[in-house]
Every structure is written in structure tokens, then in C-alpha cells.
Amino acid sequence: MAESKPSSSAVSYAKRLVVKVGSSLVTNEGKGIDTLAVEQWAEQIAQLHGQGKQMVLVSSGAIAEGMARLGWPRRPNAMHELQAAAAVGQMGLAQAYEAAFARHGIRTAQILLTHEDLADRRRYLNARSTLYTLLGLGVVPIVNENDTVVTDEIRLGDNDTLGALVTNLIEAEALVILTDQSGLYSADPRKNPDAQFIALGQAGDPALETMAGGSGSSIGTGGMLTKVLAAKRAANSGGHTIIASGREPNVLLRLAGGEAIGTELRAILPVRSARQRWLANHLRLRGRITLDDGAVRALTQGHKSLLPIGVVAVEGEFERGDVVACVDQHGVECGRGLINYSAADTRRIMRQPSSHIIDILGSMSDPELMHRDNMVFARSRDLMAKT
């Protein structure tokens, strides 16, 4: 009997995916951008994109490529030199990805983020809205940390964490971390040849952190620990993580075909994300909006985003990014979330279709008043603090 291949569904079912590639892979162990590898990933991402999946690529390598371009044999310690190398190298990354995706008729966009962009609610909303817009336009965003402006204290430092934050940001169902090893081992395989391969685990299992304790390669910064921690973070929003070798032929296509490659760290479902828990427990509500019956149904039964057409009244003074309660016509709260428009603007666009927002306000940041990803819905037996 033919041996059946182990299968995995995380990537095949995902409609939205974040793929992260590490510095040593992208720059061929620091020698300079591995154009062939970049072309192969771009080809696979293009095929998945063609199958209707929304794809975001988080790519490291700016500092390593900058060092190669500047002829620096060793990674500098001084922050200003790292920042300078990143500025030089990011040009190379952008060129390589743009050219590789252009061969498949796909546009790319460069997104450089800092920790602050994701911690501050307004900047978080802006980043999210830009990413969604790009995905809606069929563009593949290429993300990296904005190394040129960040200092040591506020750096994310490794792109595994950034990949997980982007996974949370856009609520991607899967995060694929491509690295120079086949996946996670029980110990660093560079140092321990007897290390056992871990094919499957549960994101957040503390035993994985012990296994991954060692540092990374001389080119990359995170090692396996940041990948395991990234899986835990991605699971907060329901994202499953795969850690696999970026040199495995057609790794992304095979994963999408259901083949089990690398280490799969599963998120336990159903989840209520950290953000949703934070929203549910939020004590300082800035206002409340009353919804018509159709909007209440859309929220409570469909868990849909809230559109301005379903709003009939606005109370309080709030700004974009504040937490606001949604109540039915009897004043019973049916959800709450981060609102995309100020109270003044909400009053102007309520009862109107989203297509009228631009005419009424002169610009439109988002078609939704509250995006479902930024909301928490009231559940029976899950009563929230009184508004």
C-alpha cells in the first residue's frame, strides 16, 4: 500500500496569509540578495494570489543587504550604522521584490512599520486600513520594520514578532515563517545533532519555548525562540503558524496543497483576541450609538462590521479610534468597538450608505463605521460592563 503523506489544513484553508522570510535566507547567509530565491517565493505567492488568497510578505534582510552593499564584513553594533545599513539595504529589497512580482503582473507596496505604529490605536487603524486597501486592490504588501528611524529601546528587532503583529493586524488565518531550518527541533540542530524534529505543537505551549531557547544564526536576530513566541502571538487572533524551510522546493504551494511540511503550531479555536478581551473589559466608553433592528441583527447574528446606514442616533463626543458602545433601540448593548469616525462625522453620515461618505465628508478613511475586527459582540451569558 502506498504511504499517504501527512496532511495539514492551516495554509490550504487560509484566505489571508502572512509569509515571513528571514535575513539569512533572503541574503544568502549575508552574501547579498538571493535573487533566485526571491523569484521562487514571488512565483509561489503569485500562484496563491491567483487562487484568490490575500498575501502579505514580511521580509527581513535590509541590514544584511546594506552591509553587503557597503562592503561591511561584520554586523556593526552602533545604532546609527545599523540604521544606515538598513536604509541602503531596503532599496535592494524593494527593487528585488518589485522586479520579481512584476514578472507575474503583480504590484507590490512597501510598508515600513515601527512598534509605535502598532501600539497607538490611531496609527494601528491607519496601518490596518492601508493594508486592507492594498489587499483589496490586489497588491502584495512587502513589510519590514522601519529600522532607519527606530532606536534600541523601541525596536521590535526581529521580524518574527513583526510577522505575528501583522497577522493580528489583518486577522490572517495563517503565518508561514520561512527560515534556514526545516522547522523547530527539540534543541538547536546546529549544536545538537540528536535534536528531534517537532512536526506539530500547540501555539503557546511553554515547552516549545524551552526547546527554542538558543540564539539564531549570525545573520538573523531572532533565532527559534522569537518564532515560537510569534506563534503564540498569532494565535491570539486565531492564526496558525508554520515554521518551515524557505529552501524546500515549492514550500508555499505544497503547504497550500495540504502537505504537512515543517512545524505546525496550531491556534486553539475559538479565540477571543487580546484586543477583543481588552474591548470587552473597556471601562471608558466615549459614547454610544443606537442601531436599527437590521444592524443589530447583522452584529449579533452575523458578527458583521457596522455600517453608517444602520445608525439612528449618536450620544457623546468621541474621536476616531475611541471605544464606543452599540445599543439597540431599547438601550441594550449589543457590541462595542473602536470607531472609525468622530461623533460629529458619525452624526453626518448616519443613516447613509457608505458610498455617500466621500460626498458628505469630502474624504473616506473606511467604508465601515466599526470594522468587525475591532469589535466585540455581546453574547448571552457574557454581559459587558454597563455603559
Ligand SMILES: Nc1ncnc2c1ncn2[C@@H]1O[C@H](COP(=O)(O)OP(=O)(O)O)[C@@H](O)[C@H]1O
Ligand atoms: N530548537 C531549535 N530548532 C531549530 N533551530 C533552532 C533551535 N534553537 C535555535 N535555533 C537556531 O535558529 C536559527 C534560525 O533563526 P534565525 O537565524 O533568526 O533565522 P531567520 O533569519 O530565518 O529569522 C537556526 O538556524 C538555528 O540555528
Ligand SMILES: N[C@@H](CCC(=O)OP(=O)(O)O)C(=O)O
Ligand atoms: N528589519 C531587519 C530584520 C531583523 C532580523 O534580523 O530579522 P530576522 O532575520 O527575521 O530574525 C532587517 O531587515 O534587516
